[in-house]
Amino acid sequence: MSQREEIISGLTLLVGEDFDEVHGCAIWVKNGEIHAILPENELPEGVPVIQFEGGYLFPGLIDLHVHLIWSGGKDPVGDLEKESIEQTIIRSVANCHQQVYNGVTTVRDLGSVDDIALELADAVESSVISGPRIIASGKTITMTGGHDPFWARFADGPIEALKATREQIYKNAQVIKVSATGGVYGRSKGELAENAELNLEELTVICSEAHRFGLQVASHAIGREGIENSIKAGVNTIEHGHYLDDPLIDLMIDREVAWIPTLYVYQVIAQADGIPAYAHEKAKRITEIHQSAFKRYFKSGVLIGAGSDAGSCDTPHPSVIEEITLMADLTGEIKESLKTATVHAGKILKMNVGQIREGFKADFIVLENNPAEDIHWLRDVQAVYVEGVRVR
Numbered sequence: 001m002s003q004r005e006e007i008i009s010g011l012t013l014l015v016g017e018d019f020d021e022v023h024g025c026a027i028w029v030k031n032g033e034i035h036a037i038l039p040e041n042e043l044p045e046g047v048p049v050i051q052f053e054g055g056y057l058f059p060g061l062i063d064l065h066v067h068l069i070w071s072g073g074k075d076p077v078g079d080l081e082k083e084s085i086e087q088t089i090i091r092s093v094a095n096c097h098q099q100v101y102n103g104v105t106t107v108r109d110l111g112s113v114d115d116i117a118l119e120l121a122d123a124v125e126s127s128v129i130s131g132p133r134i135i136a137s138g139k140t141i142t143m144t145g146g147h148d149p150f151w152a153r154f155a156d157g158p159i160e161a162l163k164a165t166r167e168q169i170y171k172n173a174q175v176i177k178v179s180a181t182g183g184v185y186g187r188s189k190g191e192l193a194e195n196a197e198l199n200l201e202e203l204t205v206i207c208s209e210a211h212r213f214g215l216q217v218a219s220h221a222i223g224r225e226g227i228e229n230s231i232k233a234g235v236n237t238i239e240h241g242h243y244l245d246d247p248l249i250d251l252m253i254d255r256e257v258a259w260i261p262t263l264y265v266y267q268v269i270a271q272a273d274g275i276p277a278y279a280h281e282k283a284k285r286i287t288e289i290h291q292s293a294f295k296r297y298f299k300s301g302v303l304i305g306a307g308s309d310a311g312s313c314d315t316p317h318p319s320v321i322e323e324i325t326l327m328a329d330l331t332g333e334i335k336e337s338l339k340t341a342t343v344h345a346g347k348i349l350k351m352n353v354g355q356i357r358e359g360f361k362a363d364f365i366v367l368e369n370n371p372a373e374d375i376h377w378l379r380d381v382q383a384v385y386v387e388g389v390r391v392r
Contacts, residue, residue, distance in 0.1 A: 004029070004032075004388055004389065005028075005029065005030045005031070005035075005047055005048070006029055006047060006048045006049070006050055006388070007026050007027065007028050007029070007043055007044075007047050007048065007049045007050065008026060008027045008029065008049075008050045008052070008057070008385075009026040009027075009040055009043070009049050009050065009051050009052065010026075010051045010052035010053055010054065010055075011052050011054070011055050011056060011057040011366065012054075012055070012056045012057070012370070013025055013027065013037065013056075013057045013356055014056055014057060014058050014059075014356060014370065014372065015037065015355070015356040015357060016355060016356070016357055017339070017343045017355060018335070019058070019335065019338070019370075019372045021370070022037070024039060024040055024041075025037050025038060025039055025040060026038060026039075026040050026043060026049075027057065027356070027362070027364075028043075028044070028047065029362045029385075029388035030388075031388075032361060032362055032387035032388045032389075033352075033359060033360065033361055033362055033387075033388070034356065034357060034358050034359065034360050034361075034362050035358070036358055037356075037357075037358060050390075052366060052382075052383075055366050055367060055368055055382055056366070056367045056368070056369065056370050056371075057356060057364050057365075057366060057367075058342075058356070058364060058365050058366075058367055058371060058378075059342040059343075059353075059354050059355055059356055059363065059364055059365075060103060060104065060105025060106065060132075060342075060353070060354075060363035060364050060365055060384065060385070060386065061103050061104045061105065061106075061306075061318075061320050061321075061341045061342065061365070061378070062104070062105070062106040062107070062305075062306070062320075062341050062342060062345035062346065062349070062353060062354055063099070063104055063106075063107045063108070063132075063306060063307060063308050063310060063318060063319075063320040063323075063341065063345075064107075064108045064237070064260050064305045064306060064307040064345055064348065064349075065108060065110050065218075065239055065260050065262055065307025065308065065309050065310075066099070066107045066108065066109055066110070066307075066308065066309070066310040066311060066317070066318075067109060067110070067111055067112065067117075067309070067310065067311035067312065068092045068095045068096060068099075068107070068109050068112065068116075068117055068120055068134070068311060068317070069088055069091070069092045069095075069112045069113055069116050069117065069311065070310075070311025070312060071091060071311065072095075072310065072311050072312070072314070072315055072316030072317055072319075073313075073314070074272075074274040074275055074276075074313060074314060075275075075276055075313065076311060076312060076313065077150060077185075077186060078276075080113065080150065085114065088113065088116065089116060092112075092116055092117075092120055093120070093123075093129050093131075095310075095311065095317040096120060096124065096129060096130065096131030096132065096134075097129075097130055097131065098316075098317045098318060099131060099132045099310075099317050099318045100130060100131050100132045100384060100386065100391055100392070101130075101381075101384065101391070101392045102318050102379075102381060102384075103318075103365040103378060103381045103384055104132050104318045104320060105132050105133060105353070105363040105364075105365075105384065105385075105386050106132050106133040106134075106135070106345070106349070106351075106353055106354075106363065107132045107133070107134055107135070108134075108135045108136070108137075108175060108218070108307070108349075109121070109134055109135070109136040109137065110137050110140070110175070110177045110218055110220075110239065111137060111139070111140045111148055111151045111177055112136065112137075112138060112139070112151055113150060113151045114151075115138035115139055115171055115173075117134065117136035117137070117138060118136050118138045118171055118172060118173060120134055120136065121134035121135070121136045121174070122172075130391050132386065133353075133363075133386065135174045135175050135349065136173060136174060136175070137168065137173050137174075137175045137176060137177035137218065138168055138171055138173045139151050139152060139153040139168065139177075140152050140153065140177045140178065140179055140220070141153050141155050141161065141164045141165065141168070141176065141177065141178045141179070141198070141206060142154060142155070142178070142179040142197065142198070143155065143156055143179070143197045143198050143202075144156050145190065146179050146182070146191075146197040146198070147179035147181065147182050147183040147186060147187070147191060147197060147220060148179060148183065148186045148220075149186075149187065150186070152179070153167065153168070155198075155202065156202075157202065158201050158202055158205045161198070161202040161203075161205045161206050162205050162206075162209055164206075165205070165206045165209045165210055166209065169209075169210070169213050169215065173215070174215065175215060175216050175217070175218055176206060176210040176215055176216070176217045176218070177217075177218050177219075177220070178198055178203060178206055178217060178218070178219050178220065178230075178235070179197055179198060179219075179220045180196065180197060180198050180203060180219045180220060180221040180226035180227070180229055180230045180235075181193065181194065181195060181196055181197055181220065181221050181222045181223045181225075181226030181227075182194070182195045182197060182222070182223070183220065183222065184222075184266065184269060184279050184282045184283050184286070185269060185276070185279040185282075185283075185312060185313055186279075188276065188278040189278075192223075192282075193222040193223060193242070193282055193286060194222065194223035194224075194243070194286075195223060195226075196223060196225040196226040196229060197226065198226075198229075199229065200229040200232060200233055203219070203229055203230060203233035203234075203235070204232075204233040204234065206233070207233045207234035207235055208234070211234065216236035216237065216349075216350075217234070217235045217236050217237075218235065218236065218237045218239055218260070219235040219237065219238055219239060220239045220240060221235075221238050221239065221240060221241060222240050222241070222242045222243065222286070223242075223243055224243040224244075224245065224248070227241060227243060227244060227248055228248060228251070230257075231248065231251050231252055231255060231257050232251075234255070235257060236257065236258065236348075237257065237258045237259070237260050237305070237348060238252070238257060238258070238259050238260065239260045239262060239307065240260075240261065240262050240266075240290075241259050241260075241261055241290075241293065242266075242286050242289050242290040242293065243289065243293070244259070244293045244297060245293075249297050249300050249301075249302055252302050253300070253301050253302055256303075257302075258302065258303040258304070258305055258344075258348045259297075259302050259303070259304050259305070260304075260305050260306070260307035260348075261290070261294050261304065261307070262307045262308065262309045262323070263290065263291060263294055263323060263326050263327065263330070264308055264309075264315065264319060264322045264323045264326045265308065265309035265312045265313070265315045265319075266283050266286070266287045266290055267287055267291075267326065268313060268314045268315055269283035269287075269312075269313050269314070270283035270284045270287040272313070272314045274314075275313050275314065276313075279313065291330060294327070294330060294331075295330050295331060298327075298330075298331050298333070298336070299336075303344055303347060303348060304340050304344060305340050305341075305344050305345045305348045306320055306323050306324050306327070306337075306340040306341035306344075306345060307320075307323065308320045308322065308323040320341050321375065321376075321378050321379060323341070324337045324338060324340060324341050324375060325337075325375050325376070327340060328375055334372060334373070334374070334375055335372050337375065338371060338372060338375065341354075342354040342355065343355055346360075361387055362385055362386075362387055362388035363385065363386055363387065364385050365378075365381050365382075365383065365384050365385070366381070366382040366383040366384075367380060367381065367382060368380050368382060
């Protein structure tokens with residue numbers, strides 16, 4: 001954590017859960033947190049002041065689903081197969097830079113070959129490289145032959161599931177990722193997005209052990225059976241969730257399970273040219289189902305967080321603005337869509353991030369205009385702070 005102390009002045013502050021405009025006040029940053037929000041005519045003496053000449057202070061963006069080792073090209077798995085591990089690491093570091101320089105201050109990395117994302121997280125935390133705060137799973141726990149085998153820790157049966165979970169905890173994973181169903185991209189044969197993979201007993205063991213060590217579980221779950229198994233097992237977040245329905249939503253609300261829909265990446269895979277044909281066809285079959293579920297359940301009471309799946313097909317780092325823009329296009333709700341990458345994401349992580357508020361991490365971005373009026377203003381980043389340290 002930064003031990004620096006300074007005051008940031010001259011900006012309109014967008015504070016709290018509703019991004020209320022506050023004029024004539026400054027942010028006092030101390031030990032990496034927002035120590036106080038105070039009137040500019042009451043600033044304490046002896047604390048350095050960083051003076052801006054107008055603009056807006058907005059929370060740093062949070063992307064709850066990324067893959068930092070992936071290229072964001074047409075076929076990221078193919079890219080990995082062609083390159084050395086050293087090349088993969090170099091690109092991963094560059095992706096960290098791209099994320100944070102464009103205003104993303106926290107990410108969850110939910111799958112990486114050889115647990116590279118765990119090393120990236122350590123490198124950022126120790127200031128070896130510049131990047132967002134990284135909450136990484138490393139390898140995904142998957143059934144033998146299951147979704148995303150290239151970064152999988154295969155586990156079959158409850159004993160193996162327990163061992164796999166403990167292995168990732170031992171490696172200092174900060175979240176456990178599971179594949180409860182097949183997927184759209186990753187394997188050209190032998191996989192259907194709708195099929196359940198890890199079963200209820202395996203998922204229950206994983207969740208129980210992860211929670212015992214204070215870690216959340218994120219579940220890749222597209223088909224209905226896999227979603228239901230995940231919720232009943234005790235996962236914390238459903239990633240994707242195409243086949244959600246009324247009973248499943250009620251169950252999620254009852255058990256306080258959050259939803260990370262990752263809408264944009266599936267739209268891209270369904271529509272873009274040059275994507276592997278097998279993925280393109282699978283995405284076309286389920287994208288409309290996905291978006292319909294999102295529109296239906298956006299205001300259902302389930303806590304929704306933004307996740308872009310950045311690094312996936314034609315989804316470069318960062319892509320969280322594209323994700324929340326699509327949310328706003330589908331619902332007409334700009335401010336509520338912004339909350340998925342700030343306020344709601346912080347609540348899902350159970351961390352003091354995602355708000356301009358006393359006691360929260362000093363993670364924020366300086367913008368020329370107010371994004372609550374137009375999301376596209378998020379693209380015009382003037383400065384980025386992570387725990388009070390200016391990284392751009």
